Amino acid sequence: MIKDNQKVFNRLLVILDAAIIAGSFVFSYFVKFYILNDGPGPGVLPVEDYIALLPVLVPGFVLLYYRCGVYAPKRTVRFKFEIFSIVQANTVGLALMIIMLYMVIKEINYSRSVIVFFWGFNIAFTGGLRLILRKSLRTMRKKGYNLKHILVVGYSRAAEEYIDRLKDNPQWGYVVCGILDNHIPAGTLYKGIKVLGTLGNLEIILPENKLDEIAITLPLKDYDNLEQIVNICEKSGVHTKFIPDYNSLIPTRPYTEDLMGLPVINIRYVPLTNTGNRVIKRAMDIVGSLFGILITSPIMLVSAIAVKCSSPGPVIFKQERVGLHNKPFYMYKFRSMMVQAPSNEQKGWTVKDDPRVTKVGKVLRRTSLDELPQLFNILKGDMSLIGPRPERPQFVEKFKEEIPRYMIKHQVRPGLTGWAQVNGLRGDTSIRKRIEYDIYYIENWTLGFDIKIIFLTFFTGFINKNAY
Numbered sequence: 001m002i003k004d005n006q007k008v009f010n011r012l013l014v015i016l017d018a019a020i021i022a023g024s025f026v027f028s029y030f031v032k033f034y035i036l037n038d039g040p041g042p043g044v045l046p047v048e049d050y051i052a053l054l055p056v057l058v059p060g061f062v063l064l065y066y067r068c069g070v071y072a073p074k075r076t077v078r079f080k081f082e083i084f085s086i087v088q089a090n091t092v093g094l095a096l097m098i099i100m101l102y103m104v105i106k107e108i109n110y111s112r113s114v115i116v117f118f119w120g121f122n123i124a125f126t127g128g129l130r131l132i133l134r135k136s137l138r139t140m141r142k143k144g145y146n147l148k149h150i151l152v153v154g155y156s157r158a159a160e161e162y163i164d165r166l167k168d169n170p171q172w173g174y175v176v177c178g179i180l181d182n183h184i185p186a187g188t189l190y191k192g193i194k195v196l197g198t199l200g201n202l203e204i205i206l207p208e209n210k211l212d213e214i215a216i217t218l219p220l221k222d223y224d225n226l227e228q229i230v231n232i233c234e235k236s237g238v239h240t241k242f243i244p245d246y247n248s249l250i251p252t253r254p255y256t257e258d259l260m261g262l263p264v265i266n267i268r269y270v271p272l273t274n275t276g277n278r279v280i281k282r283a284m285d286i287v288g289s290l291f292g293i294l295i296t297s298p299i300m301l302v303s304a305i306a307v308k309c310s311s312p313g314p315v316i317f318k319q320e321r322v323g324l325h326n327k328p329f330y331m332y333k334f335r336s337m338m339v340q341a342p343s344n345e346q347k348g349w350t351v352k353d354d355p356r357v358t359k360v361g362k363v364l365r366r367t368s369l370d371e372l373p374q375l376f377n378i379l380k381g382d383m384s385l386i387g388p389r390p391e392r393p394q395f396v397e398k399f400k401e402e403i404p405r406y407m408i409k410h411q412v413r414p415g416l417t418g419w420a421q422v423n424g425l426r427g428d429t430s431i432r433k434r435i436e437y438d439i440y441y442i443e444n445w446t447l448g449f450d451i452k453i454i455f456l457t458f459f460t461g462f463i464n465k466n467a468y
Contacts, residue, residue, distance in 0.1 A: 044111070158219075383413055
């Protein structure tokens with residue numbers, strides 16, 4: 001059984017890492033002074049002085065490996081994330097070595113090149129060991145060794161998704177032995193996995209002690225059995241996982257936080273709720289809007305004159321839209337239609353060959369130049385350079401009842417352009433599809449993502465084929 005050998009394997013891995021740390025440090029000395037040079041010159045510390053650091057260096061780096069998650073289970077973790085943990089631990093170790101040697105104990109004769117070489121060699125050798133282990137374990141699992149045997153408790157959508165992932169990734173080495181459930185008849189199969197019986201059979205199966213893990217995947221209607229099942233699993237000593245069946249309630253990527261020991265599940269991860277992220281984005285909005293106003297001011301001046309000459313009425317058209325936290329604001333645009341009563345203006349969108357649109361307005365709409373005054377909305381803080389496009393209050397009231405998750409878009413500032421727009425969802429296009437793109441942007445925001453959308457806005461052009 002894996003659980004009988006895991007401790008031995010972990011201890012062996014620590015010993016191998018310790019040997020690599022010590023070997024990399026000494027090897028770095030010989031590379032620096034015997035391969036790149038003709039031997040240690042005058043004033044160079046002998047190798048014995050470097051070896052004298054190992055009793056502190058090796059345990060220190062092993063401890064950093066623990067702290068950075070290098071020894072956390074990696075069966076289902078991609079190799080790049082394991083390498084990241086190794087690089088992170090070695091980089092912290094490098095910084096601590098420099099501080100201790102050159103600032104605290106002031107041993108300035110230790111070669112900086114040796115320390116940098118050590119950082120590189122240690123990452124390369126430790127990463128190489130992990131890669132060899134991964135390849136070896138994958139080969140062993142194909143031959144039926146190093147497998148983890150799992151019992152799934154509860155038949156639900158979570159159970160099916162869990163089994164699907166294990167089936168799709170045989171390199172993980174998981175074998176599902178069966179399913180227990182009170183509502184599905186024994187003998188029922190799901191992708192070759194058989195329902196063995198009811199939840200009551202758990203107390204019969206566990207004492208045999210042939211399982212490595214229990215995966216609790218109860219459907220919501222059976223959560224009243226959860227406490228009893230956890231108690232039974234805890235008594236058996238078998239490692240237990242809980243996979244909540246909440247996809248029907250939370251159709252997105254949730255995240256947890258610790259509230260003084262109380263785990264709290266947040267239904268949706270929104271990076272822009274972080275103060276630092278908001279400050280960065282707002283700073284980019286201010287700089288970007290000022291730069292945009294400066295660069296486009298001649299175009300705006302010509303557009304304003306053209307609008308004024310095309311038909312009577314104001315140059316700037318103000319329209320109420322719904323913004324951050326559902327707060328209304330007035331969005332600015334160059335007027336592209338004949339002046340009309342507010343009741344007529346609120347009836348709906350413009351359509352193809354709409355008689356209300358002026359000749360100048362058609363050009364402004366097709367080229368998106370009518371949107372340029374929104375740079376002042378961005379400077380004021382009503383809008384952002386990038387974000388979901390804002391909608392009028394009457395349509396917000398309509399769409400929030402018709403389109404699931406529509407109101408999520410108001411958790412961030414609306415934008416001059418957005419992920420939906422650079423993917424062609426502008427003007428008279430599917431609102432549902434647009435919301436899908438908006439939510440993806442909201443949940444996956446990064447500064448780099450914003451920059452990418454800005455570039456795509458320029459490369460895809462400002463011509464809006466769906467604007468009438």
